[in-house]
Amino acid sequence: MDDPDSLNRRLKAARDRQGLDKPEAVKGGLPTSSWGFGLRAGVEVFSALVVGVGLGFALDRWLGTWPWLFVLCFIVGAAAGVLNLYRLFTPRSGARKD
Amino acid sequence: MAVEGKAIDALGQFELGTVLGPVGAAVGFTQSNLYMLISAGLIFVLMMSGMRARAIIPGRMQGLAESAYGFIDDMLQAQVGEAGRRFLPFVFTLFMFILFGNMLGLFPYAFTYTSHITMTFTLAGIVFVLITFVGISLHGRKFFGYFFPEGAPLWLAPIIIPVEIISYLSRPISLSVRLFANMVAGHVMLKVFATFVVMLAGLGTVGPFLAVAPLAMNVALVGFEVLVAFLQAYVFAILTCIYLHDAVHLH
Numbered sequence: 576m577d578d579p580d581s582l583n584r585r586l587k588a589a590r591d592r593q594g595l596d597k598p599e600a601v602k603g604g605l606p607t608s609s610w611g612f613g614l615r616a617g618v619e620v621f622s623a624l625v626v627g628v629g630l631g632f633a634l635d636r637w638l639g640t641w642p643w644l645f646v647l648c649f650i651v652g653a654a655a656g657v658l659n660l661y662r663l664f665t666p667r668s669g670a671r672k673d
Numbered sequence: 674m675a676v677e678g679k680a681i682d683a684l685g686q687f688e689l690g691t692v693l694g695p696v697g698a699a700v701g702f703t704q705s706n707l708y709m710l711i712s713a714g715l716i717f718v719l720m721m722s723g724m725r726a727r728a729i730i731p732g733r734m735q736g737l738a739e740s741a742y743g744f745i746d747d748m749l750q751a752q753v754g755e756a757g758r759r760f761l762p763f764v765f766t767l768f769m770f771i772l773f774g775n776m777l778g779l780f781p782y783a784f785t786y787t788s789h790i791t792m793t794f795t796l797a798g799i800v801f802v803l804i805t806f807v808g809i810s811l812h813g814r815k816f817f818g819y820f821f822p823e824g825a826p827l828w829l830a831p832i833i834i835p836v837e838i839i840s841y842l843s844r845p846i847s848l849s850v851r852l853f854a855n856m857v858a859g860h861v862m863l864k865v866f867a868t869f870v871v872m873l874a875g876l877g878t879v880g881p882f883l884a885v886a887p888l889a890m891n892v893a894l895v896g897f898e899v900l901v902a903f904l905q906a907y908v909f910a911i912l913t914c915i916y917l918h919d920a921v922h923l924h
Contacts, residue, residue: 605911611904615851622846626839648839654832655839659847662840 612663619663620656627652683864687788687857704784705792712773712786741769745910752914756921763803764917767796768910775856775902779895787905788856790849797845800913804844808920819923848912855905859898866891 605615631648635641691698692707723738731739745765749757771787778785786792808816820837821830869887874880 605908614855618847618851618854619843622843622850623839625846626843630839630842651835652839654836655843658836658840659843 616660616663619659623656623659624649624652627655681865681868683861683868686784686860686864689789705786705789708774708777708784708786709770712770712777715777716769716773741765748911748914749917752911753918753921757914757917760917764910764913767800767913768906771796771852771909772903772906775906776899778856778860779898779902785856785860787852788860790853793849793853794845796852796909797849800848800916801845804916804920807917808923811921812923816923819919844916848909852905852909855901859894859901863891863894863898866894 627648627650628645630652631645634644634648638644689703689705691702692704693702696702719734719741720738723734723736726732726735728735742765745768746758746761749761749764753760774785774787777783778788808819820834820841822833825833866887870884870891873884873887876883
């Protein structure tokens with residue numbers, strides 16, 4: 576007969592194949608509920624846009640180039656928002672492995 | 674107060690006013706400042722009275738104080754690593770101050786100082802200055818390599834660098850807006866449903882029975898707000914840890 580652990584091992588392998596066991600959440604990670612995640616994504620885009628618009632507005636007032644730097648910074652801010660989103664969706668490497 | 678005519682006054686709760694009579698008015702001491710002092714005092718009492726016994730088998734207060742300390746310590750070690758433990762006093766203070774502010778704000782007649790963007794932005798600004806300072810002092814000029822990832826083609830630099838800088842500058846804004854928006858939204862919802870209770874209760878005979886529905890909603894909302902109060906303090910602390918990780922390790 577098999578050793579007693581073999582059943583557990585095969586059971587574990589079978590459950591993994593079917594995806595029945597949820598992967599253990601990284602300890603101390605950010606909450607990942609769908610609502611929280613959505614709000615986080617919104618805030619990330621919004622804040623990058625705010626910085627872009629604010630920076631463009633201030634630079635234009637200073638240099639008197641309205642509206643060109645505003646338009647440019649708006650686009651750069653939007654790109655930064657997308658970058659923030661990309662960072663949000665890319666799993667971070669934990670510090671323990673460094 | 675809640676019902677003025679037929680309008681719902683949901684934002685009046687965030688208005689600042691001075692407290693402590695003429696003395697407070699003279700120095701502009703608002704109820705926001707008062708609650709900051711109260712929460713600082715409560716944290717102080719919790720830590721001091723909790724750790725006075727220094728028992729091997731902790732009592733209730735000591736257990737609470739130790740688990741709060743251990744919670745932040747674990748968070749820093751998991752996110753930043755061993756080098757992060759030197760930031761424990763900062764992150765612990767930040768977490769407890771926000772947590773107590775959020776929780777105190779749920780008491781009736783209390784003022785939530787974390788519902789003001791000036792307040793949360795100041796906290797986020799302190800975090801931002803700290804992470805920039807830590808990054809520069811640990812890495813010197815290499816810190817600015819953070820804005821241009823290694824291995825990217827050089828001709829992309831005029832696009833990547835401004836985008837990275839704006840993304841970096843957006844950190845304090847996203848940090849502060851998240852906390853502020855969550856607290857404001859929660860308190861506005863509580864106030865709106867509480868106003869519905871009052872309005873419906875005044876509707877003659879059936880009114881009080883109808884008023885049970887928004888009242889039940891408010892009971893559920895208060896529970897939800899306790900969760901949000903803790904979660905937002907936690908998110909603020911853990912994002913601070915993540916930013917500290919970036920500053921200490923540069924990716």
